[in-house]
Amino acid sequence: MAQDAGTDTAAVIDGEGVRRRDFINIAAVSAAGVGGLAVIYPLISQMAPSADVLAESSTEVDIAQVQPGMAMKAVFRKQPVFIRNLTPKEIQEAEAVDVGSLRDPQTLAERTKEGKTNWLITMGVCTHLGCIPLGAGEGEVKGEYGGYFCPCHGSVYDTAARIRKGPAPTNLQVPDYEFTSDTVIKIG
Amino acid sequence: MIRIFSILAGLFFAGALAWSLLWDTIGFAQEGLPKTVEKAFYEHPKELHLASDGWFGKFDKKQVKRGFEVYQQVCASCHSLKHVSFRDLAALEYSEAEIKELAAAATVNAPDPLTGEMKDRPGLPADHFPPVVYAGQGHPPDLSLLAKARHDGAAYTYSLLTGYQAQPAELLKQFPDAKTPEGLHYNPYFPNLNLAMPAPLTSDGQVTYSDGTNATIDQMAKDVSAFLVWTAEPKLDKRHQVGFWWLGFLIYATILGYLAYRNVWAGKKH
Amino acid sequence: MSFPWAKQYTPKHPFMVWMDEKLPLPRLVYSAVGGGYEVPRNINYFWNFGFLAGFCLVIQIVTGVILAMHYGGNTQVAFDSTEHIMRDVNYGWMLRYGHANGASAFFVIVYLHIFRGFYFGSYKAPREMIWLLGVVIFLLMMATAFMGYVLPWGQMSYWGAQVITGLFSAIPMVGEPIREWLLGGFAPDNAALNRFFSLHFLLPFVILGVVILHIWALHIPGSSNPTGVEVKSESDTLPFYPYFIAKDGWTIGLFLIIYSLFVFFMPNALGHPDNYIPANPLQTPAHIVPEWYFWPFYAILRSFTQDWLFIIPAKLMGVLAMFSAILVWFFLPWLDKSPVRSGNYRPLYRKFFWVLVLDVLVLGYCGGMPAEQPYVLVAQIASIYYFLHFLVIVPIVSSIERPEPLPYSITEAVLGSDKAAAPGDKA
Numbered sequence: 001m002a003q004d005a006g007t008d009t010a011a012v013i014d015g016e017g018v019r020r021r022d023f024i025n026i027a028a029v030s031a032a033g034v035g036g037l038a039v040i041y042p043l044i045s046q047m048a049p050s051a052d053v054l055a056e057s058s059t060e061v062d063i064a065q066v067q068p069g070m071a072m073k074a075v076f077r078k079q080p081v082f083i084r085n086l087t088p089k090e091i092q093e094a095e096a097v098d099v100g101s102l103r104d105p106q107t108l109a110e111r112t113k114e115g116k117t118n119w120l121i122t123m124g125v126c127t128h129l130g131c132i133p134l135g136a137g138e139g140e141v142k143g144e145y146g147g148y149f150c151p152c153h154g155s156v157y158d159t160a161a162r163i164r165k166g167p168a169p170t171n172l173q174v175p176d177y178e179f180t181s182d183t184v185i186k187i188g
Numbered sequence: 189m190i191r192i193f194s195i196l197a198g199l200f201f202a203g204a205l206a207w208s209l210l211w212d213t214i215g216f217a218q219e220g221l222p223k224t225v226e227k228a229f230y231e232h233p234k235e236l237h238l239a240s241d242g243w244f245g246k247f248d249k250k251q252v253k254r255g256f257e258v259y260q261q262v263c264a265s266c267h268s269l270k271h272v273s274f275r276d277l278a279a280l281e282y283s284e285a286e287i288k289e290l291a292a293a294a295t296v297n298a299p300d301p302l303t304g305e306m307k308d309r310p311g312l313p314a315d316h317f318p319p320v321v322y323a324g325q326g327h328p329p330d331l332s333l334l335a336k337a338r339h340d341g342a343a344y345t346y347s348l349l350t351g352y353q354a355q356p357a358e359l360l361k362q363f364p365d366a367k368t369p370e371g372l373h374y375n376p377y378f379p380n381l382n383l384a385m386p387a388p389l390t391s392d393g394q395v396t397y398s399d400g401t402n403a404t405i406d407q408m409a410k411d412v413s414a415f416l417v418w419t420a421e422p423k424l425d426k427r428h429q430v431g432f433w434w435l436g437f438l439i440y441a442t443i444l445g446y447l448a449y450r451n452v453w454a455g456k457k458h
Numbered sequence: 459m460s461f462p463w464a465k466q467y468t469p470k471h472p473f474m475v476w477m478d479e480k481l482p483l484p485r486l487v488y489s490a491v492g493g494g495y496e497v498p499r500n501i502n503y504f505w506n507f508g509f510l511a512g513f514c515l516v517i518q519i520v521t522g523v524i525l526a527m528h529y530g531g532n533t534q535v536a537f538d539s540t541e542h543i544m545r546d547v548n549y550g551w552m553l554r555y556g557h558a559n560g561a562s563a564f565f566v567i568v569y570l571h572i573f574r575g576f577y578f579g580s581y582k583a584p585r586e587m588i589w590l591l592g593v594v595i596f597l598l599m600m601a602t603a604f605m606g607y608v609l610p611w612g613q614m615s616y617w618g619a620q621v622i623t624g625l626f627s628a629i630p631m632v633g634e635p636i637r638e639w640l641l642g643g644f645a646p647d648n649a650a651l652n653r654f655f656s657l658h659f660l661l662p663f664v665i666l667g668v669v670i671l672h673i674w675a676l677h678i679p680g681s682s683n684p685t686g687v688e689v690k691s692e693s694d695t696l697p698f699y700p701y702f703i704a705k706d707g708w709t710i711g712l713f714l715i716i717y718s719l720f721v722f723f724m725p726n727a728l729g730h731p732d733n734y735i736p737a738n739p740l741q742t743p744a745h746i747v748p749e750w751y752f753w754p755f756y757a758i759l760r761s762f763t764q765d766w767l768f769i770i771p772a773k774l775m776g777v778l779a780m781f782s783a784i785l786v787w788f789f790l791p792w793l794d795k796s797p798v799r800s801g802n803y804r805p806l807y808r809k810f811f812w813v814l815v816l817d818v819l820v821l822g823y824c825g826g827m828p829a830e831q832p833y834v835l836v837a838q839i840a841s842i843y844y845f846l847h848f849l850v851i852v853p854i855v856s857s858i859e860r861p862e863p864l865p866y867s868i869t870e871a872v873l874g875s876d877k878a879a880a881p882g883d884k885a
Contacts, residue, residue: 021451021454024444024447024448024451025448025451025452027444027448028441028444028445028447028448028707028708029448031437031440031441031444031445032441032445032707034437034441035437035438035441038434038437042548042549042552042553043520043524043553045548045549046524046527046528046547046548046549046550046553047527048548050528050542050546050547050548050550051275051545051546051547051548052273052314052542052546053546055273055275055313055314056314073302074301074302075301075302190789190792190793191793191795191853191857194786194789194793194848194849194850194853195849195850195853195854197782197786197845197849198845198846198848198849198850199849199850201779201782201841201842201845201849202842202845202846202850203766204762204766204770204775204779205761205762205779205838205841205842205845206838206842207764207766207767208761208762208763208764208766208772208838209835209838209839209842211763211764212763212764212831212834212835212838213835216831216832216835221831221832222830222831243723271538271541271545276545329735332541333541333734333735336726336731336734337731337732337734337735338731339731341731379744380744420734422545423544423545423551426551427551427552427555427722427725428722428723430552430722431718431721431722431723432722434718434722435715435718435719435722438711438714438715438718439715441711442708442711442712442714442715445704445707445708445710445711446708446711448704448707448708449704449705449707449708451704452700452701452704453701453704453705456499456696456701457499457872457873458499458500458501458696458872
């Protein structure tokens, strides 16, 4: 009968029964909820980087060919990395700067590995809006501070790839890397 | 009115079918069941039991690893494995350094990331197994999915690898035209009985196993079959594991759901 | 539908009052699947398949939209991107196996739903429109499933596309141009694959639209029931919530158990190994068959082996018959003129119904076998019965049959007698 759901005599007399029944109904609905949540996990997880993408999350680069004063580009996580072998003069220029006067105060030593201060390894992505600065390729403009110059909006970086002029808020990012030998670095 | 049309339409289709049936029956009466050499001499795959079989199956990693060694030392000269990456070998308990070494031994033709130009370079763990250039005639199939691309995949490869034999005299007596053509090899486990690939596993000890297992032909065939199940379905372990827990939960939830249904309907006849 | 005793939605909370005024969505839910929708109390578990079919559609749309995020609809990458999903995408194997087996599950459920309709006469007035929309859904499902099967671009995908589009070339005069138009070329290639991908994405939403119409049309007369006697009084019905929500709800669990057994433990059991071989336009597999849910119709197609009376081409007849095998369902409400709906009270029709079930199973079996004897002969006999059943037997039986006596009402069928129903029911 449509409307006499409440007049179920057995249940009214037996209060214990009612409570037990409510419990089962609540448990069943909760189980459905738990199941629904469990299903959502793979549906969300599938959007995260897949195994083949993660496999390329670290890159090894052979830097034996890079002579002082030269630079090379490598690709790390589908983005350019600038690997630069600084000349003593460039190191000296970078160290001569008063760190306090910089927009993003960092010394060259903080941006390189101990004992390898000549190896300046930074992402080749301008921290302003993501363009690729010039200066790492052969014959490219290095800008007035001898580092990198981003032609999009005119950010100028010095020989430690620190922002000196223009709109970029921070220095070129230094990725996680380590020297696996004197001539090979592993980025990421 | 519609029913008259419908009966006419029904008779139209039935008539056309009866016409086909009539001629096919006459043909059947004259020729009988089709009799071909494949029907008479094809053999279903031998039984093969692998650790990955069944609903609770898990790969026997040691065996799969041995199978990979068979692939490397025997199959790899003709057959590619393009859907598998070197990094996948981590699942066979290869260390990072070993994988790097295996990958570097391969030459991969890939676009240079800086210039976009296609270049040969040593392989990286992230690379897939490179294509294999086969010098002879024909196209040896890629093996990555073979175990799923054949009925009863693992048992099929195992039977095929151990099933090479001389053509039975009985076959030639019954089907004199069915002599194995020049350059093909008789194997009753191959659907049309003759295949281009010569027996790849020919002698015991052909493969050197790193774990010292005695490499009999039977052992090698089993191991490489187990390996091909892995290359075709690398997520099998995870699938069984997730499925087991999920199914357990579903049974629990369904029983609760049924009890709740009984509650709701208590006292209601239907 | 609104029986006089059905409860009307009355919002209590001020927000719901406001909501009901601006957008009466709660009212719609309440009257469609809530306490305000009265359903015959005696419907059996065969009435669960509609709800389950809707659930399958949701599974397919959710997994399908996600797979489309990782799949590439181009002949160069389609096969490899499918393998990429299986190997590298997080839980990609689960999504793809879920989608492939979800299609099979959807068809199992829908076939049961359709045969429920055949047995219980659900297609009869006043429910003709529901039935017609249902047949439209089934046709759309077949088109969608076919195009989905082409997407992995394996051997069966390719040759399926070749054969199915080849059906259209049977049409006299314009057949060949139509086929080329469908494929955007002379054989299945990139143009075909890409448009199949696009349409395979679109059609499920068209199905969803027709499903909404199907349910809308259902809510006008309300559900039929195993007696086939229309609802007469309050004691014949129970509200959808909580009774039928609870009943449909727990069978979802049951369905998921069976479905998950396939997805997790035998995901390739219903597929064909050849589809794990990349498409090769120069080599046809030895034995090509469509997916199992097309087998009965495929058997009918192949049953026409001779030009009829040496005039009508066998190919044309086969195609005509295959499409007619489903199109006859559209006429069923008018071919069956028996005043009694339910097969439970139709002794003669009931026998033929079970013959039809057996017949379709035989057709399905033959359709999955190679096109050789004895399967073709058996399929021909089964096809003859199939057409005779719908076009000749059903009209004639419905005229000559003497139905068994019907109960006065649903209440009487459930409780033994209608008069005593009210007090007896509460016990």
